[in-house]
Amino acid sequence: NAGVTQTPKFQVLKTGQSMTLQCAQDMNHEYMSWYRQDPGMGLRLIHYSVGAGITDQGEVPNGYNVSRSTTEDFPLRLLSAAPSQTSVYFCASSYNGKPSGELFFGEGSRLTVL
């Protein structure tokens, strides 16, 4: 039972570099989302998707791109990393596209931008 799998778990980037955080779930969940966790800020929603081909912005979308070509995968792209994007990123999924579902989280990806 893999659940929600995030890779990589740790990454160090230089300012201006690009990278993709991968997220995959094997529960056939329609809903997937990305959060970032910063000290004192809690979890802030970056982008979310209610199904393949459908994405939308959350609270803090600037600097991040997403796509949802399959039900299983929801990658988060940083096109030009900035130190302000240093954070722990969590991917989450839910069994339906409605807001009532319990979120299943990945283990997190710690990103440092120098």
Next chain:
Amino acid sequence: AQKVTQAQTEISVVEKEDVTLDCVYETRDTTYYLFWYKQPPSGELVFLIRRNSFDEQNEISGRYSWNFQKSTSSFNFTITASQVVDSAVYFCALSEYSSASKIIFGSGTRLSIRP
């Protein structure tokens, strides 16, 4: 716009004490859902409970209990006879039925249980 406030940044109590974590929310919707999640020191996020806006009945699960009061827009979480294993960051979250699947979290309360 939906908002969740957890005013208690950190709480520290001695083991076996009771402790209440506060959560105050804002929403314009009549249909919404409230959640509590736990993040132990290992870092994973664990779902604890979900309530919908039409069910104000309090819930008890072992040493955990939740008090939902629409009149004060609060959804407080109480741990009875706390244990060291309860040490974690606890997040309250809200989703509005009209907001197309945005689940918004509060800033969290770090709970430390001292032996």
